[in-house]
Amino acid sequence: MTRRGDRRRRIEESFDRFRRAVANFLGVAANRQSAASLDHARLMFELWLRETGVDRLPTDETLARCLPNRSLRPVLDRAVAERDEVFRPWTTRGPERLADLVRRTAPGAAGDAPRDWLGRPGTSDGTLEGGGTPQLWRVGTARVDAVPDSAPFPVAVPLLDGAHLHISSTPKSRITAETMVESLLLRVFSHFQPGLVHLHVWDVGQLTGSLPGLYPLARAGLLTVHDPARPHDLLDELAEHIRRIHTSVLVDGRPSLGALSEETGRRKEPWRVAVLFGNRSALREEQQQKLQRIARNGLSCGVVLILVDLPVTVNSAVESLRLGDDQTARCTMTGAHVTVTPDPPLPRELVPRACGAIADEMVDRRSRVSTFADLLPGERWSYRSSSGVQAPVGHHDGEPVYVSLGDTAPHALIGGPSGSGKTNFLYALLGGLTARYSPDELELYLLDFKEGVSFAQFAPGRKDPSWLPHARLVGVNVNQDREFGLALLRFLAEEMRRRANRAKLHEVTKLEELRAEDPEGRWPRIVAVIDEFQYLFADRDEVTHEAAALLEDVARRGRSQGIHLVLSSQDVSGIEAFWGKPAIFEQFIMRIALPKARRVLTETNLAAMEIPRWHAVINHDSGVPYGNEVARVPDSTSRGTFDRLQVEMWRSRTDSREPTLFDGSRVPRLRDLPDFQSLGPDASASGRGPVALLGQVIDVAGSAARLPLERTPGRNLAVLGSAREDACRVLSAAARSLSEQWAEQARFTVLCFVDDAERQASELARFLTDRHGPAVPGGGEPITDPSRLPEVLAEVAAGVTGNDKTPGPHYLLLFGADAALPKLEERGTGMRTGLDDLKAVLRHGPERGTHVLSWWRATSRLRNALLMGGGLDDIGAFVALDVHGQELSSLAANQVISWSPRPQRGLFFDRAAATGPQVLIPCEVDLDPAGGDAAGPVGAPKENAGMGGLVP
Numbered sequence: 001m002t003r004r005g006d007r008r009r010r011i012e013e014s015f016d017r018f019r020r021a022v023a024n025f026l027g028v029a030a031n032r033q034s035a036a037s038l039d040h041a042r043l044m045f046e047l048w049l050r051e052t053g054v055d056r057l058p059t060d061e062t063l064a065r066c067l068p069n070r071s072l073r074p075v076l077d078r079a080v081a082e083r084d085e086v087f088r089p090w091t092t093r094g095p096e097r098l099a100d101l102v103r104r105t106a107p108g109a110a111g112d113a114p115r116d117w118l119g120r121p122g123t124s125d126g127t128l129e130g131g132g133t134p135q136l137w138r139v140g141t142a143r144v145d146a147v148p149d150s151a152p153f154p155v156a157v158p159l160l161d162g163a164h165l166h167i168s169s170t171p172k173s174r175i176t177a178e179t180m181v182e183s184l185l186l187r188v189f190s191h192f193q194p195g196l197v198h199l200h201v202w203d204v205g206q207l208t209g210s211l212p213g214l215y216p217l218a219r220a221g222l223l224t225v226h227d228p229a230r231p232h233d234l235l236d237e238l239a240e241h242i243r244r245i246h247t248s249v250l251v252d253g254r255p256s257l258g259a260l261s262e263e264t265g266r267r268k269e270p271w272r273v274a275v276l277f278g279n280r281s282a283l284r285e286e287q288q289q290k291l292q293r294i295a296r297n298g299l300s301c302g303v304v305l306i307l308v309d310l311p312v313t314v315n316s317a318v319e320s321l322r323l324g325d326d327q328t329a330r331c332t333m334t335g336a337h338v339t340v341t342p343d344p345p346l347p348r349e350l351v352p353r354a355c356g357a358i359a360d361e362m363v364d365r366r367s368r369v370s371t372f373a374d375l376l377p378g379e380r381w382s383y384r385s386s387s388g389v390q391a392p393v394g395h396h397d398g399e400p401v402y403v404s405l406g407d408t409a410p411h412a413l414i415g416g417p418s419g420s421g422k423t424n425f426l427y428a429l430l431g432g433l434t435a436r437y438s439p440d441e442l443e444l445y446l447l448d449f450k451e452g453v454s455f456a457q458f459a460p461g462r463k464d465p466s467w468l469p470h471a472r473l474v475g476v477n478v479n480q481d482r483e484f485g486l487a488l489l490r491f492l493a494e495e496m497r498r499r500a501n502r503a504k505l506h507e508v509t510k511l512e513e514l515r516a517e518d519p520e521g522r523w524p525r526i527v528a529v530i531d532e533f534q535y536l537f538a539d540r541d542e543v544t545h546e547a548a549a550l551l552e553d554v555a556r557r558g559r560s561q562g563i564h565l566v567l568s569s570q571d572v573s574g575i576e577a578f579w580g581k582p583a584i585f586e587q588f589i590m591r592i593a594l595p596k597a598r599r600v601l602t603e604t605n606l607a608a609m610e611i612p613r614w615h616a617v618i619n620h621d622s623g624v625p626y627g628n629e630v631a632r633v634p635d636s637t638s639r640g641t642f643d644r645l646q647v648e649m650w651r652s653r654t655d656s657r658e659p660t661l662f663d664g665s666r667v668p669r670l671r672d673l674p675d676f677q678s679l680g681p682d683a684s685a686s687g688r689g690p691v692a693l694l695g696q697v698i699d700v701a702g703s704a705a706r707l708p709l710e711r712t713p714g715r716n717l718a719v720l721g722s723a724r725e726d727a728c729r730v731l732s733a734a735a736r737s738l739s740e741q742w743a744e745q746a747r748f749t750v751l752c753f754v755d756d757a758e759r760q761a762s763e764l765a766r767f768l769t770d771r772h773g774p775a776v777p778g779g780g781e782p783i784t785d786p787s788r789l790p791e792v793l794a795e796v797a798a799g800v801t802g803n804d805k806t807p808g809p810h811y812l813l814l815f816g817a818d819a820a821l822p823k824l825e826e827r828g829t830g831m832r833t834g835l836d837d838l839k840a841v842l843r844h845g846p847e848r849g850t851h852v853l854s855w856w857r858a859t860s861r862l863r864n865a866l867l868m869g870g871g872l873d874d875i876g877a878f879v880a881l882d883v884h885g886q887e888l889s890s891l892a893a894n895q896v897i898s899w900s901p902r903p904q905r906g907l908f909f910d911r912a913a914a915t916g917p918q919v920l921i922p923c924e925v926d927l928d929p930a931g932g933d934a935a936g937p938v939g940a941p942k943e944n945a946g947m948g949g950l951v952p
Contacts, residue, residue: 095144095153102136102154109191110134111156114183114346119354121361122191126267133160133258137187139180139321140342155340159188160271161258163317164295164305168280173323177308179345180321181275182211184306186346186354188273194220194362195399196270202226202234203277210277213351220362231276231283235290238274238303242294245269245301248621256300263387268402271302278310288312365398370634372641375400375431380649381438385525385562386512389442391432393425394616394631401618401631403429405527405566407510409589409620410559414568415608416594416616422568423454425594425616426529427636429566430468431645433527439469439655443524445700447475447488449532457643459661464643466650467658473700477664478535480902482543483698483919484662485536489550491700492528492563496554499523499561511562529566541898548584555587571598591623592616601625660702667904668696670733670923675704679740690809692717692853693737694730694879694908695920705908705920707734707877714876714912715846718862719855720888721881726906727855728760729922730879731813734853735764736925738811739771747775747810749796750782751789754816754857758784761815767927786820790834793824797837800844808849812841817854818861839871859887877910879920 102111108124109117111134126133136156143152157165165184169177188197199222203210206228217223226234245257249268254260261267282288295305295314305314321340328339375392377383388406395401405412416422433442446455453476458468478484503509506517515523530536537544555565567588593600593608594616601608601623607630608617614633621627636642670676676693689710694717697705709715717734719727735748748768752761761782769780777783783792796812814820824834842852852875856862859880866872872891880888885899888907897917899907909917 095151098153102138102156105135106138106154106156107134109187110136111138111154117190118186118346118350119357120190121358122189122193124192124196126192126196126271127261133261134191135162137184138343139184140340142338142340144338157184157319157321158317159184159319160273160304161256161299161302163319164299164307164314166310166312166314166318166320167306167308167323168320169309169323170325172325174309176342177323178210178277180323180342181306181308182213182351183343183346185211185214185273185275186351188271189214189217189222189358190354194222194358194365195397196267197222198270198272199223200226200234200238200272200274201277202228202231202274204228204231204279205277211275213346213348214355216352216355216359219356220359220366222359222362231287232290234274234276235287235294238272238294238298239290241272242297242301242303246297248627250300257302258300263384269302271304273304273306275306275308276310277308280309280311282311362398365395368398370395370632372428372431372634372636372645374634375428375636376435376645380435380652381441383436383441385437385441386515389433389437389525389527389564391429391436393428393432393618394633396629396631401629403432403590403592403618404620405525405564405590407512407559411555411565411588412567412590412592413585413588413600414566414592414594415571415597415600416568417570417596420594420596421614421616421633422531422570422594424614424635424637425592425633426454426531426566426568427642428633430529431636431642434468434470434649435645437470437525439524439653440522441524442470443472443526444468444470445473445488445492445526445528446471447473447478447485447528447530449478449482449485449530449535453477454531455529456661456663457646459659466647468646469649469653469655471659473660473662475662475664477666478662479664481664481698481905481919482536482538482547484664485530485533486543486547486550487699488528488530489547489554492526492554492558493550495526496558496561496563499563500557503561510560523562525562525564527564527566529568531568532570533567534569534571552584555584559587586622589620589622591619593619593623601628660700662698662702667924668702668921670736670925673704673923674702675706676737676740679737681741681743690738690741692734693923694734695906695922697908697918697920704737705879705918707910709738709846709851711847711849712912713843713846714874716842716852716875717854717877717879718875719853719879719881719906720859720862721883721901721906722857723881723906724754724756726881726904726922727857728757728815729925730906730920731815731853731855732760732764732925732927733923735768735811735813736927738809739768742772742809745775745809746772747808748772748813749777749792749810750813750815751792751820752782752784752815753786753789753819757815757855758782761813763927764813782815786823789820789823790826790837793834793837793841794832796845796850797840800848800850801840808851810845810850812850812852812854814852814854816857818856818858818865821861821865824865835865835871839866839874842866842871842874859883859891863890876912877908880907880909881905883907 105111109122124132135158137159138154138156140155141152142155157163159165167177167181185199189199199214199217201210201214201223202225214223215225218225249257250260254263257267257269276291283291291305291312292314294303295312295316295318297303298305299316323342328341374395383389388404390402390404390406392400392402403412414422414425416425430444434444444458446458448455455474456476458471459474460467473488475484475488499511499514502518502521503511503514506514508514508517511523511525515521536547551565554563558564565588591600595608595611595613597608601617601619602625605619605623605625605628607625607628611617611630614635616631616633618629618631619627620629670693673693673696679691679693689708692707692709693704694707695705697703707715707717719730721727735750739746739748750761750765750768752758761784765776765782766780769776783789792812796810799810820834824838827833838852841850845851863872866875875891878888878891880899882901883899884901885897885907888897888899888909897907897909899917904922906920906922907917908920
């Protein structure tokens with residue numbers, strides 16, 4: 001029994017040792033597992049801190065509850081220490097840099113202390129010229145939480161074009177939120193000139209009471225308080241505004257109103273700031289969706305939302321402020337590690353007073369009558385015309401009303417009866433444009449039909465030598481010279497093609513792109529103004545037909561090449577050629593109606609019938625009623641208005657080129673024509689032969705009617721008609737221009753058989769004798785005896801039909817050839833008449849350098865005298881004066897010629913030329929016995945542009 005008991009005891013002791021060993025092993029394993037778990041926990045906590053950031057941790061009290069294991073605290077302390085070490089340099093220099101940033105991006109009322117702006121209406125117009133739009137707006141100050149002794153720095157938020165604003169508050173901080181919004185809005189209103197910001201307020205909790213200090217703005221229409229039970233009214237209004245901006249303003253590829261104002265130099269539409277106060281509950285689903293759409297599309301259209309305690313998810317740029325019970329805020333711009341303290345509320349008594357001053361300024365601006373000076377920018381020629389041109393023409397409620405010409409509104413149509421102020425309106429428009437854009441950015445072509453001299457001011461005159469530097473062509477007193485309007489359209493069409501070809505070379509399509517690709521080229525915008533343009537389409541003839549086709553082409557394609565038309569008329573309703581082509585009028589999106597104007601706006605738009613004198617309806621939407629803007633147009637024609645501006649710009653010009661002046665009542669001078677000034681004594685050396693200048697044709701360049709006198713058959717001229725003065729001018733101009741091209745070897749024979757023309761013929765003969773000496777028979781006097789004509793012709797005929805190879809040149813100038821017909825028809829010895837010799841000279845003379853330049857008072861006499869024997873076919877060029885078109889068909893190879901005689905005008909047609917008949921203006925030829933033209937004044941007096949012709 002004893003041995004059995006010992007054995008059991010030994011076994012129990014062995015089991016005790018085993019149990020103690022197992023327990024010891026298990027305890028060690030547990031301790032090791034706990035240590036490993038703790039190490040893993042520390043590593044994961046440190047990783048989380050680095051990913052999340054120390055500054056996003058909760059407060060110390062909350063953190064103590066969240067970290068029951070104190071072993072994790074050293075990890076947090078080490079992370080905080082590392083954060084402080086890294087950011088210590090920023091906490092010393094950062095606040096100063098932030099303060100400097102706010103000073104630069106929040107100028108004036110946007111960032112200054114209230115004492116510097118409170119109570120003073122703003123002056124900025126929201127453009128670069130007016131100081132631009134601040135990028136940030138101050139709301140308070142802040143300190144870095146981790147550095148209690150760090151310097152405070154200002155806190156500003158983006159607004160207007162930058163972002164919306166979302167403020168959330170607690171019941172205790174709701175008042176702070178309202179005062180913050182009030183101060184922010186007053187900064188905005190105090191920065192910009194009154195009228196550039198409109199405010200809408202909606203509060204779900206009360207009819208009135210929110211932002212009471214701003215209510216004086218309602219007196220000037222700058223504040224609208226909306227019904228709290230009808231939030232959809234406000235949302236619908238904002239949505240409609242966004243739609244209108246996108247469909248009528250941002251239609252040329254511009255992304256926003258802000259970008260448009262930077263490019264064009266002005267704020268086209270005011271900002272609309274909508275403040276919505278909620279009660280921390282969301283709007284209904286459909287209202288929520290509409291608000292989100294407004295937030296998403298509103299910034300580009302000038303619609304800004306300030307949402308207070310209104311839960312909403314905005315898919316747009318938005319700045320958020322969270323106000324706590326301690327009246328401090330957290331801002332998405334500053335982060336959670338910065339505490340924002342809102343600026344103190346503005347003094348209660350000063351806020352409504354400041355808003356009242358802004359409202360008073362707005363009322364004063366609306367009631368103030370603008371002057372011409374109000375249309376001009378502060379700095380001349382500071383705008384660029386790459387994307388278009390625009391200028392104010394008047395004001396409405398103190399706000400400028402603009403006329404814009406660009407890719408979207410390329411052309412303008414102006415209508416108004418006599419006395420409605422068209423000339424004054426055009427001066428206001430041209431003054432605003434020329435003051436903004438330099439001559440390198442804008443060129444003007446100005447034409448006034450029906451005895452108008454409105455544009456004579458823009459060309460140099462005897463009393464006033466100044467001219468408008470932008471003007472390249474000025475046409476006044478056009479009267480019946482409808483061909484000059486046609487010439488202008490031809491020039492514009494050719495310039496349009498030239499620009500289009502250059503654009504193709506650079507693989508672009510628009511002038512704006514061409515200017516970017518070819519910065520060294522000169523590509524200004526062209527504005528062509530045609531006053532009383534309906535006279536260009538007055539008759540059913542070739543002029544009207546071609547002008548309508550050219551006008552349609554320029555109106556349709558000119559927009560992309562920077563060519564714009566401004567057409568003005570008393571009444572456009574009767575222009576058959578125009579109204580028969582609706583595609584033309586479709587291009588004239590800009591419509592301007594003066595009082596009592598008809599057919600300029602749409603038939604349902606009667607606004608022009610209701611406006612008083614000195615006003616105009618400006619419509620950028622093809623005349624439909626919703627596009628109306630009524631402007632009061634200031635006096636722009638009195639002394640001290642446009643004339644003073646013109647002198648100022650003339651003195652600042654860098655280009656000394658004067659505009660070409662076409663005065664329909666003025667007789668041009670031969671020596672003023674560029675073609676005459678380019679002549680020289682090199683005709684024989686050039687091999688091209690001389691050119692006789694017969695007068696001036698009606699074109700933009702002021703070109704001469706040129707008759708080449710090569711050694712080819714038919715190079716003779718006949719002037720037809722009984723208009724003695726004009727006929728003598730044509731022959732004198734031809735002889736004077738030929739004399740300029742030849743030295744003494746040229747021969748001139750002057751014969752005159754009409755008593756009334758002897759004075760002109762004698763002056764010409766004396767001039768030619770002085771220059772060419774013996775080469776002019778008669779000793780300085782013309783041959784006036786008709787009986788000598790057969791003798792002269794016989795001698796010349798013998799020379800051109802004989803074996804003498806000596807070249808001319810020899811020019812026979814016959815004044816009144818038909819008066820010598822009786823002597824020419826007499827038969828001499830050998831049964832040969834003077835007419836036979838004349839026909840021989842006409843046929844064989846040009847090839848030997850002998851040309852006949854003759855004047856016949858009756859077309860029938862020329863035809864009867866030369867028709868038999870083919871002499872009529874040897875006259876290749878004619879100038880018809882007071883001769884009707886039907887009499888000329890047989891002379892122009894049976895072409896149908898439409899021509900009605902006009903005073904001081906002729907029709908020149910050269911059967912060898914590719915061009916058709918051209919209207920010719922006979923020139924005044926000043927013949928100085930010394931051999932030079934007499935000096936004379938250049939240009940016509942501005943107060944009486946009554947001389948006529950083209951003066952470059």
